[in-house]
Amino acid sequence: MQFRFLTVLLSFLFISACSIPQVYKLTVQQGNIVTQEMVDELKVGMTKRQVAYVMGTPLIRSPFQQNRWDYLYTLERRDKIVKDYQVTVFFEGDLYTHFEGEVPQEEKPEAQQEVLEDKKENNLLEIPGE
Numbered sequence: 001m002q003f004r005f006l007t008v009l010l011s012f013l014f015i016s017a018c019s020i021p022q023v024y025k026l027t028v029q030q031g032n033i034v035t036q037e038m039v040d041e042l043k044v045g046m047t048k049r050q051v052a053y054v055m056g057t058p059l060i061r062s063p064f065q066q067n068r069w070d071y072l073y074t075l076e077r078r079d080k081i082v083k084d085y086q087v088t089v090f091f092e093g094d095l096y097t098h099f100e101g102e103v104p105q106e107e108k109p110e111a112q113q114e115v116l117e118d119k120k121e122n123n124l125l126e127i128p129g130e
Helices: 002-017 036-041 048-055 110-121
Strands: 027-031 068-077 080-092 095-101
Touching: 036 048, 048 068, 048 080, 048 095
Parallel strands: none
Antiparallel strands: 027 068, 068 080, 080 095
C-alpha cells in the first residue's frame, strides 16, 4: 500500500514539474551583419574577391545564380523576430554592378543593442534624474 502511495506521489511530482509555464528561450542571431559603412565602400567594378573582403562571406551563394550573393540577417528574441533584413549584391561576370535591399539605419553594433534591449526588458536600465 505504501509503495502505491509513494508511486502516485512521485508521478504527480514529476508531472507537475513538467508543467512550469516559464521556459527559457534563447536569443538567436543568424546571418550577416551589414552596415552602411560596408555598403558605402562598394564601388562599381570591384571583383567578387574584393566584395567578399568588404562585406564578408555571403550567407547564400546559389550554384544556379553565380551573379548574385544574398546577405540575410535575423534577430529572434523569445520566438519574436526583432530585426530582419536582406541585402543582395549583383555581379556581371566577375565584377560588382549594384546592390538591392535595405540597410539598417542604426548606429549601435548588434552586441551593444542586444545588451541594451535585455536591460530595457528587465527594467534594469534606469536613467538618473537631476
